[in-house]
Amino acid sequence: MYWVLIVLALSGSMWLWRDSGGWMGRKAPSGGPGKTAQSNAGGSRPAAAARRTSAAVETVGMVDAGGGSCPRPVQTVLEAQVALERQGISPGSIDNRLGPQTRSAIRAFQRKENLPDTGELNLDTRLRLILAAPPLGTYSVTSNDLARLQPLGKTWLAKSQQSALEYETILELVAEKSHAHPGLIRRLNPDVDWTNLVAGAVLQVVDVASADPPAKAAFARISLADKILEVFDGSTNLLGHFPCSIAQRVEKRPVGELHVEVIAPNPNYTFDPDVFPESEEARQLKAKLVLPPGPNNPVGTAWIGLDKPGYGIHGTPSPELVGRTESHGCFRLANWNAELLLKLVWIGMPVHVDP
Secondary structure, three states: OOEEEEEEEOOEEEEEEEEOOEEEEEEOOOOOOOOOOOOOOOOOOOHHHHHHHHHHHHHHOOOOOOOOOOOEEOOOHHHHHHHHHHOOEOOOOEOOOOOHHHHHHHHHHHHHOOOOOOOOOOHHHHHHOEEOOOOEEEEEOOHHHHHHOOOOOOOHHHHHOOOOOOOOOHHHHHHHHOOEOHHHHHHHOOOOOOOOOOOOOEEEEEOOOOOOOOOOOOEEEEEOOOOEEEEEOOOOOEEEEEEOEOEOOHHHOOOEEEEEEEEEEOOOEEEOHHHOOOOHHHHHOOOOEEEOOOOOOOOOOEEEEEOOOOOEEEOOOOHHHOOOOOEOOOEEOOHHHHHHHHHHOOOOOEEEEEO
8 A cells, every 4th residue: 555745845846655665756757747757666566556656646746735725825737727717717728738828827817916927837926826725626427417428420411410419428528517628637537437437437627616707797808819818897807818719811800899799508500501611511512500509519508699790709619729720700719718708798798809
């Protein structure tokens, strides 16, 4: 039997574990999660014990397991992502990586706190960014979760004939519910057989639970250059920061002031073949198709129509690709961010689009 003792500092991580072979330890690998330490004590472990040790070392790189109770300042990238997400400052799909979207979220937080907006998780930022509750929690798979799963049609016509455009797998469902990248959920649950989960299975997830916004926003601002959408109150206090995909073609990117015209949770989607000339199937279709609602609907689980015909802000079936791929003209958010935005907007609200 072994157990893990972790000592963390702001400049790095040190861990030790003990098993029947004695004490072993080293500084946490600089490559981050996914790299496990090698013991110099010799000998071998049973496979299950090795997997548990690997999972323990993996988690050390994600959370300050020796950091005491909450609330407290964040220590790691994962903790920072969770704390930001709980404030409505989205780092994108939570993945325990200090990538461009996480740096953008850190800069938004730094501006909000009147700190230099470096995008770095430096000491001043960590001390100001408070983790109110532990970053990890559990999720119990339910029979309702399993019942809603269904394969996604490969063609527009097949999708239009489905009862709903639901999740295809439990991994997809759990990742989206926890605002996380599927790869992170896999790393948190290394022994899970994702093809054979049953009701009652308990999974480790990131805990992003937060309160509803206290009030509506006054306006939104979209930066095409930075691929972000932000919402503010009447005193220009930041209420939400979201990574955003924009139109692939420059002429499809509207600049100036637009207004919210439609607010629709869990919408269906009308597929117009004329909008997708690059699709061979679209060129063969003679009529529009109506696709049912669901998280894998082309506009995800939320639609906010704007007063420019054909333009809107909406969710997406591929949240991990937001900001990394481009749309036909609309502004695309992760489903969970689009759903939060629904709670902040109102009919007639200004949406300023900057180059």
